Amino acid sequence: MQKITTFLTFNDKAEEAATLYTSLFKDSRITKVTRYPEGTPMPAGTVMTVEFELAGQKYVALNGGPHFTFTEGFSLSVGCADQAEIDYLWEHLTANGGAPGDCGWLKDPFGVSWQINPVNMSQLLSGTDPAQSQRKMAAMMQMHKIDIAALEQA
Structure with a gap:
């Protein structure tokens, strides 16, 4: 229960x-x-x-x-399995009056904030090379919807 x-x-x-x-x-x-x-x-x-x-x-x-x-101080966070799931949720939650935010955040048409991120987000942003981790973080900071391939390439 x-x-x-x-x-x-x-x-x-x-x-x-x-x-x-x-x-x-x-x-x-x-x-x-x-x-x-x-x-x-x-x-x-x-x-x-x-x-x-x-x-x-x-x-x-x-x-x-x-x-x-609602305020951005409260959000529902979704760990997505892949880019297709991110794209699907992003499209449907921002439709009909929803709005994209930064770094994987959005507001749905009812004003509720959501974080739509890959389930392995912390792994995507970290690594043993501090310069690479900084590049990945800088790339993410420029995104609205998270682009897994772009993070992997950074």
């Missing part, structure tokens, strides 16, 4: 976000949707929470109103 669950609070797009996220990762699904009852701060019948799993991990998304926002 998972002891800690990530809880994401959206203005009013919790269900849309969960639907996008679960469409992108294997072993993912929406498990429960609850709605606001009468007499609450949000309109009765609108989505209150969405419980979902991404790659087997549990999350909860809440529609809490416009005073809740």
